[in-house]
Amino acid sequence: QVQLQESGPGLVKPSETLSLTCTVSGGSISNFYWSWIRQPPGKGLEWIGYIYYSGSTSYNPSLKSRVTISVDTSKNQFSLKLSSVTAADTAVYYCARDILDSRGSRRGAFDIWGQGTMVAVS
Amino acid sequence: QSALTQPASVSGSPGQSITISCTGTSSDVGAYNYVSWYQQHPGKAPKLMIYDVSNRPSGVSSRFSGSKSGNTASLTISGLQAEDEADYFCSSYTRSISVIFGGGTKVTVL
Numbered sequence: 001q002v003q004l005q006e007s008g009p010g011l012v013k014p015s016e017t018l019s020l021t022c023t024v025s026g027g028s029i030s031n032f033y034w035s036w037i038r039q040p041p042g043k044g045l046e047w048i049g050y051i052y053y054s055g056s057t058s059y060n061p062s063l064k065s066r067v068t069i070s071v072d073t074s075k076n077q078f079s080l081k082l083s084s085v086t087a088a089d090t091a092v093y094y095c096a097r098d099i100l101d102s103r104g105s106r107r108g109a110f111d112i113w114g115q116g117t118m119v120a121v122s
Numbered sequence: 123q124s125a126l127t128q129p130a131s132v133s134g135s136p137g138q139s140i141t142i143s144c145t146g147t148s149s150d151v152g153a154y155n156y157v158s159w160y161q162q163h164p165g166k167a168p169k170l171m172i173y174d175v176s177n178r179p180s181g182v183s184s185r186f187s188g189s190k191s192g193n194t195a196s197l198t199i200s201g202l203q204a205e206d207e208a209d210y211f212c213s214s215y216t217r218s219i220s221v222i223f224g225g226g227t228k229v230t231v232l
Contacts, residue, residue: 035221043225043226044125044211044223044224044225044226045160045168045211045213045223045226046223047213047219047220047221047222047223050220058220060219060220061218061219062219094167094168099170099173106215106220107156107173107174107215108154108156108158108213108214108215108216108220108221109156109158109170109173109174109213110158110160110168110170111170111173111179113167113168113169114167115166115167116167
């Protein structure tokens, strides 16, 4: 079955760029949308953005100026870069797979999640 | 756009039924039948329990059911069990942000 695994530094300095990678195993990255979602300690979930395997992206407007999501289909990976981080960006970062409807469109639901990786900004 | 509104906590005794509400607006919950619910145990990733308002993914217990009326969606857990104690988050598709989540509800089994 498809599994996701996040990787990257657990500590980032303020004003620097947070970089994470999600590796897809047990299946192909093709034909799906892939999202990044974060959860500050003790708080709720926030959708960061998605990338389609072809490279098209969409970002949360609240983070759009600082976010870049990219994909490497040859490695079955997609990545997140968040620039100019502050303490408010401290969170568990999850990668997840979007569920598609019968027309192949997103429905805003995520059926497979990585285990999450804690990133602290300090 | 603000997060969807959920009660902070809901509790029930084993065997009882509980319902968690998720209130949005006519731009998200009320506009699309794309409401999802997630269960999250401490230190674990969220698990999809309901999608498209009332559909259960394969492997999810039939004790979990979802519904929607207007701008409010609901998750009902029937026959409450100790293993159901967790945080529950709702989410909705929305054209402006794409996906918006609720603040989460802590379910306690008494």
